[in-house]
Amino acid sequence: MALLDRHIAFVEALRAAGLPVSLSEDLDAVEAVTQLGLADREALRAGLAATLVKREGHRTSFDALFDLWFPPLLGAGVGGHGAPPEDEDDRTAEQVAQVLRTEVEALRQELSQALQDEDADRLRELTQEAVGRFGAMPGRGQGLSSWSSYNALQRIDPDTVVLRLARALMAGSDDRRPLSEELAMRTATRRVEGWRRQVEGEVRRRVAEEKGAEHVARTTVRPSVDRIPFTAARRGEIEEMRRQIYPLARRLASRLAKEQHARRRGPLDFRRTVRASVSTGGVPLTTHHRPRRPHRTELVVLCDVSGSVANFAAFTLLLVYALQEQFSKVRAFTFVDDVAEVTGEFRAGADPEETLTRLTESARHASLWGRTDYGRALREFRSRFGDAVGPRSSLLVLGDARSNYTDPRLDVLRDLADRARHAWWLNPEATAQWDTGDSAASQYGEVVPMVECRNLAQLTAFVHDIV
Amino acid sequence: MTTWFDSPADAAKRLHDSGYLADTATATTAYLAGALEKPLLVEGPAGVGKTELAKAVARATGAELVRLQCYEGLDEARALYEWNYKKQLLRIQAAGDQSWEQTHDDIFTEEFLLTRPLLTAIRREEQTVLLVDEVDKTDVEVEGLLLEVLSDFQVTIPEMGTVSAVRRPFVVLTSNATRELSEAVKRRCLFLHLDYPDAAREKEIVVSQVPGVADRLAAELVETVARLRELELKKAPSIAESVDWARTLVALEVDDLDEEAVGATLGVVLKHASDQDKALAALRGHQAGARRR
Ligand SMILES: Nc1ncnc2c1ncn2[C@@H]1O[C@H](COP(=O)(O)OP(=O)(O)OP(=O)(O)O)[C@@H](O)[C@H]1O
Ligand SMILES: [Mg+2]
Numbered sequence: 001m002a003l004l005d006r007h008i009a010f011v012e013a014l015r016a017a018g019l020p021v022s023l024s025e026d027l028d029a030v031e032a033v034t035q036l037g038l039a040d041r042e043a044l045r046a047g048l049a050a051t052l053v054k055r056e057g058h059r060t061s062f063d064a065l066f067d068l069w070f071p072p073l074l075g076a077g078v079g080g081h082g083a084p085p086e087d088e089d090d091r092t093a094e095q096v097a098q099v100l101r102t103e104v105e106a107l108r109q110e111l112s113q114a115l116q117d118e119d120a121d122r123l124r125e126l127t128q129e130a131v132g133r134f135g136a137m138p139g140r141g142q143g144l145s146s147w148s149s150y151n152a153l154q155r156i157d158p159d160t161v162v163l164r165l166a167r168a169l170m171a172g173s174d175d176r177r178p179l180s181e182e183l184a185m186r187t188a189t190r191r192v193e194g195w196r197r198q199v200e201g202e203v204r205r206r207v208a209e210e211k212g213a214e215h216v217a218r219t220t221v222r223p224s225v226d227r228i229p230f231t232a233a234r235r236g237e238i239e240e241m242r243r244q245i246y247p248l249a250r251r252l253a254s255r256l257a258k259e260q261h262a263r264r265r266g267p268l269d270f271r272r273t274v275r276a277s278v279s280t281g282g283v284p285l286t287t288h289h290r291p292r293r294p295h296r297t298e299l300v301v302l303c304d305v306s307g308s309v310a311n312f313a314a315f316t317l318l319l320v321y322a323l324q325e326q327f328s329k330v331r332a333f334t335f336v337d338d339v340a341e342v343t344g345e346f347r348a349g350a351d352p353e354e355t356l357t358r359l360t361e362s363a364r365h366a367s368l369w370g371r372t373d374y375g376r377a378l379r380e381f382r383s384r385f386g387d388a389v390g391p392r393s394s395l396l397v398l399g400d401a402r403s404n405y406t407d408p409r410l411d412v413l414r415d416l417a418d419r420a421r422h423a424w425w426l427n428p429e430a431t432a433q434w435d436t437g438d439s440a441a442s443q444y445g446e447v448v449p450m451v452e453c454r455n456l457a458q459l460t461a462f463v464h465d466i467v
Numbered sequence: 468m469t470t471w472f473d474s475p476a477d478a479a480k481r482l483h484d485s486g487y488l489a490d491t492a493t494a495t496t497a498y499l500a501g502a503l504e505k506p507l508l509v510e511g512p513a514g515v516g517k518t519e520l521a522k523a524v525a526r527a528t529g530a531e532l533v534r535l536q537c538y539e540g541l542d543e544a545r546a547l548y549e550w551n552y553k554k555q556l557l558r559i560q561a562a563g564d565q566s567w568e569q570t571h572d573d574i575f576t577e578e579f580l581l582t583r584p585l586l587t588a589i590r591r592e593e594q595t596v597l598l599v600d601e602v603d604k605t606d607v608e609v610e611g612l613l614l615e616v617l618s619d620f621q622v623t624i625p626e627m628g629t630v631s632a633v634r635r636p637f638v639v640l641t642s643n644a645t646r647e648l649s650e651a652v653k654r655r656c657l658f659l660h661l662d663y664p665d666a667a668r669e670k671e672i673v674v675s676q677v678p679g680v681a682d683r684l685a686a687e688l689v690e691t692v693a694r695l696r697e698l699e700l701k702k703a704p705s706i707a708e709s710v711d712w713a714r715t716l717v718a719l720e721v722d723d724l725d726e727e728a729v730g731a732t733l734g735v736v737l738k739h740a741s742d743q744d745k746a747l748a749a750l751r752g753h754q755a756g757a758r759r760r
Binding site for chain 2: 020022024025028031032035036040042043045046047049050051053054055056059176177179180182183186187190243247250251254255283
């Protein structure tokens, strides 16, 4: 592909992945490439990133796409690990499986050693090897076979490697001090996650080589963290999302403070203005205003914490509590088929991890039979905590409205909504899925306005609007 | 046209010589900012060397640094220019029976103009690095002003006419990302996200800034700091804190970072009591293990 065509296709792919690349930025990027040349791949990456990526959250997508359009090497790479050879001998299935097990085990061992040493070169080789040996998806005929990171990773089972690596880190080595269990687990998880991403990148690269980069970009590059659906996030992504919560809350809070500041410019303070004008010969160059009284909402959050939507509830609660000062009062309740109050479990600035653990525990208190039952939960909430909802409060219900075909008790929700000043329902499912199966989304949606809230971006927008 | 750096490698070398250890991305982006004459927006957590980068570019190129420190409530009068009203009023009172036209022409002249950093940087004829520090602290209106100034590097003063830059300054904007800057500003800038450096580079920074620190102690220190950053703390330790910590240890003549030393000096690195507790608990296992060896 000619260089300019490649560049255009690359920018197109960035746009398709949600990066808002303007024409002028595109031109800057061309200029940067002209200045830098193509010899140094990392400099090229840096130059393109500086001109095209203006938001750190987009960096992961950028890197994945950069690797596709400007791949470091061709074919099976250094180790020469192409697809495994067709089986020509007549070993029994059991023998083949045995060989495979030994190979997987050897790879795991080398992998955890390389991760322990943080040996980048060796890790790259092992990525090649893992994909080459275990990532092939056989297909009949030319162009139908492919590569899969799922295959490769499932064989290797990264969780085993995490545990093994953690153990090694806890033991320490000659030039490394032993780590505590907590630190060892964290470090191991992060390193293995990094390697997993390498494997995914390598698979994308190989598929791109066979089917074209556009194809891969369309089908496999994950969206940026704030667009990943709560209900489909992977473990590493959930971690990353959790880390985003506080910075997000901080940005949101300062934006709100500014807006309120502007809105709150009260009436003219005559005396202060006159006094200040003395220094300018009686000319009132600056005017002073009285502050306006702030008005704050009392928030009552009622969240479904059953398995399917627990992450969503957790993120929302973390965000709400990180913004606690924005509300005059926050009370939080969790439910599955029973209700528990969790207000005390949250403190502003509390450790998000601990909070999440406590929240998971609360799910036990919130469940009687363990099957989500919105009708029952609403009824229980009204009878035990009904006085939490009053004319000054805003009621926020979080959940997918999937109630196992039980009576939704719309009357109870209507009653609660009538008592509150405002009521909203946030649903983490895409609108297209509402009302499918056991979802009672539009029934509830008729009682209180229901808003689709699938990712951090939508969540932030919503929270901004209600404060 | 001025050239700032000849190549990314030249940028890396000259920044290094002036005490700033830049990685590939930083050196490349600094080079491009000079070559494309585009403002450079540097974003990242506190204490990773955003401000220092601007200062280092000035040192490395022999340019003068003009700094606009942003804060909430910063306005055009503080950022760009303002008329010296008091002086003007005095002049008007002293004008006697001079015609108003004459007085008007007199009081809107250089003599009564107070130039602020943005105008200063544009009017300078020598090499200049303009640092707009902590731009996320300002209000949106100031961003609009920056946008105007940084687009064509010219300023119109209604009473005096348009001032254009004779020589474009090298502009660095820094931000802690407490809020998202407007798309328009970002479009005009090159963007660099600075993060904590890897262990090797941080060690180099510590060693270069703290005379008398032993190599092994520096290595141990940056390793420990890296661990602390892995814990989710209220305020993760920055490079500045690593350097402070090394200075403290050298001053106390500590040469092994054992449990006692960490316990006694952790306050230099972590400012919140709850962070200290969390860190001590997490480090304890690793220190105990170390003693066993
Ligand atoms: N790459 C580097 N090389 C040498 N020293 C560095 C480097 N990065 C940071 N430092 C050191 O770290 C200190 C803190 O950096 P600086 O004040 O620039 O941080 P900052 O990112 O501007 O932080 P803040 O957001 O708090 O303003 C500097 O004074 C410098 O000593
Ligand atoms: Mg700074």
